[in-house]
Amino acid sequence: MTGLPPEAIGGIGTAILLAFIFLRVPIGIALSVVSIVGIYVLLGPRAAAGMLSEIPYDFTAHWTLSSVPMFLLMGFFCFHAGLTEGLFRLARYFLSWLPGGLSIASIQGAAMFSAVTGSSLACTAAMGRIAVPEMLKAGYDKGLSTGTVAAAGTIGSMIPPSIILIIYGVFVEAPIGTLFIAAFIPGVLTAVLYSVMVCIRASIDPSIAPKVNERVTTRDRLLAIRDTWPVGLLIVGVFGGLFSGVFTPTEAGSVGASLAFLISIAKRAMSWGVFKTAIIETLRTTASIFVIAIGAQLLTRFFALSGVTELLADFVSGQGYSQLQVILLIGVVLILLGMLLDPIGIMLLTIPVLLPVLETQAIDLIWFGVLMAKFLEIGFITPPVGLNVFVVKGIVGDLVPTHLIFRGIAWFVVSDAVTVTLLIAFPAIALWLPSVIGD
Structure with a gap:
């Protein structure tokens, strides 16, 4: 879409990702944003939307x-x-x-x-x-x-x-x-x-x-x-x-x-308190891990395409x-x-x-x-x-x-x-x- 070769787009995306990391942007958000925008630039909005709907489900399932x-x-x-x-x-x-x-x-x-x-x-x-x-x-x-x-x-x-x-x-x-x-x-x-x-x-x-x-x-x-x-x-x-x-x-x-x-x-x-605390902490930790992992899956696809x-x-x-x-x-x-x-x-x-x-x-x-x-x-x-x-x-x-x-x-x-x-x-x-x- 930009006229740049895919490798150049991948390099720019990598540089932006590193900048996000040094700016202390949460890693899961940084991975996802760079990947989706990069795929959008490479293949267009339909492909980006398709991968955003497909990859998170395929991974978490x-x-x-x-x-x-x-x-x-x-x-x-x-x-x-x-x-x-x-x-x-x-x-x-x-x-x-x-x-x-x-x-x-x-x-x-x-x-x-x-x-x-x-x-x-x-x-x-x-x-x-x-x-x-x-x-x-x-x-x-x-x-x-x-x-x-x-x-x-x-x-x-x-x-x-x-x-x-x-x-x-x-x-x-x-x-x-x-x-x-x-x-x-x-x-x-x-x-x-x-x-x-x-x-x-x-x-x-x-x-x-x-x-x-x-x-x-x-x-x-x-x-x-x-x-x-x-x-x-x-x-x-x-x-x-x-x-x-x-x-x-x-x-x-x-x-x-x-x-x-x-x-x-x-x-x-x-006790009910122990059970509730364990469940909540499990959900919180699992969700945090999965958000990062989904971003990494998107990044894998972006890097492969670029x-x-x-x-x-x-x-x-x-x-x-x-x-x-x-x-x-x-x-x-x-x-x-x-x-x-x-x-x-x-x-x-x-x-x-x-x-x-x-x-x-x-x-x-x-x-x-x-x-x-x-x-x-x-x-x-x-x-x-x-x-x-x-x-x-x-x-x-x-x-x-x-x-x-x-x-x-x-x-x-x-x-x-x-x-x-x-x-x-x-x-x-x-x-x-x-x-x-x-x-």
């Missing part, structure tokens, strides 16, 4: 996506019914004797909570309310106390059920169950490396994590196990069935939400970059974007551009999905927009300045860099378990 609200509902039921409050206490009773034991208990408690929620923010909020006051009371360094919880919450993006991996799988048409299985070992590895790092730091400088002198009896440990066994039952029931092939990831979400509801009733922790993705893939191929160089370049871009945007927005913004490049380079999409989730985890805690950091800040208020929280997460970012290096050097860390279970 995708059966696999029904697992998103179900896994979120499972997590919110567990959180608001208080089923996860004992996880930190359980980890504390078994790990507090270690150097930095309360910090390590927070990490392991967050890892366990991650198995019943796909939200990093929910994991951070739940563990922060319980663990941070305990660490500060014990005289732990303020940066370490808050940084531990902010970083540990990111494990919720890796250990199944990960909402990020569900959305990624839908977009690249990769099996969700395989992605979940592939992410399990890297998620555990993240928790282990965090714990080892804290243990080493606390051994070198005990002042940052004074030893907790408390007598924990076998009875205390057994009582803690008794209080938290329903969460263990939920985890085993959902993911045992999922990994053994008894039900699909979509069915796993429904089973998980139902089990969480029934367990809450059995423990007399379910030839931007093909042009980028040809450019990368023409440069002769190796797989490693491509992965490192993508990692830098994701981390930089992580300093400005929320992780789901980053993923949905970049996948339409990256997918043709990944296919051209013959990069395994399962392995890359796990690696991308890891890069996005780093974005949860890097300044200036470290969402988990501000969740923790909301919990501690004026007690801990924001700059101290960011300082506290620095060593965890170093641990994440080690995890990323291992994942790139040894792809089998992510791909071995799916190959075993698949066989």
Whole structure:
């Protein structure tokens, strides 16, 4: 309609999209507006109206996506019914004797909570309310106390059920169950490396994590196990069935939400207020994710019509970059974007551009999905927009300045860099378990 070549229109649209992002326009709105206007310019009003009516419905009607609200509902039921409050206490009773034991208990408690929620923010909020006051009371360094919880919450993006991996799988048409299985070992590895790092730091400088002198009896440990066994039952029931092939990831979400509801009733922790709050938060979070995802779907169509993705893939191929160089370049871009945007927005913004490049380079999409989730985890805690950091800040208020929280997460970012290096050097860390279970 303008006389410009499609590639030029795609380039202008990309520039406008980036301008919107830097102006802090909500990512879902920015993606949708740029895409619809771009399609209008390329093909005219009828095509733009047709895609606006077709793509949102086709995407939201995708059966696999029904697992998103179900896994979120499972997590919110567990959180608001208080089923996860004992996880930190359980980890504390078994790990507090270690150097930095309360910090390590927070990490392991967050890892366990991650198995019943796909939200990093929910994991951070739940563990922060319980663990941070305990660490500060014990005289732990303020940066370490808050940084531990902010970083540990990111494990919720890796250990199944990960909402990020569900959305990624839908977009690249990769099996969700395989992605979940592939992410399990890297998620555990993240928790282990965090714990080892804290243990080493606390051994070198005990002042940052004074030893907790408390007598924990076998009875205390057994009582803690008794209080938290329903969460263990939920985890085993959902993911045992999922990994053994008894039900699909979509069915796993429904089973998980139902089990969480029934367990809450059995423990007399379910009330109308808890039920209502969990439903509302699930609807709000799901709607936010879907708005962004619909915008990303529209952007994918706009880029395909304008030839931007093909042009980028040809450019990368023409440069002769190796797989490693491509992965490192993508990692830098994701981390930089992580300093400005929320992780789901980053993923949905970049996948339409990256997918043709990944296919051209013959990069395994399962392995890359796990690696991308890891890069996005780093974005949860890097300044200036470290969402988990501000969740923790909301919990501690004026007690801990924001700059101290960011300082506290620095060593965890170093641990994440080690995890990323291992994942790139040894792809089998992510791909071995799916190959075993698949066989």
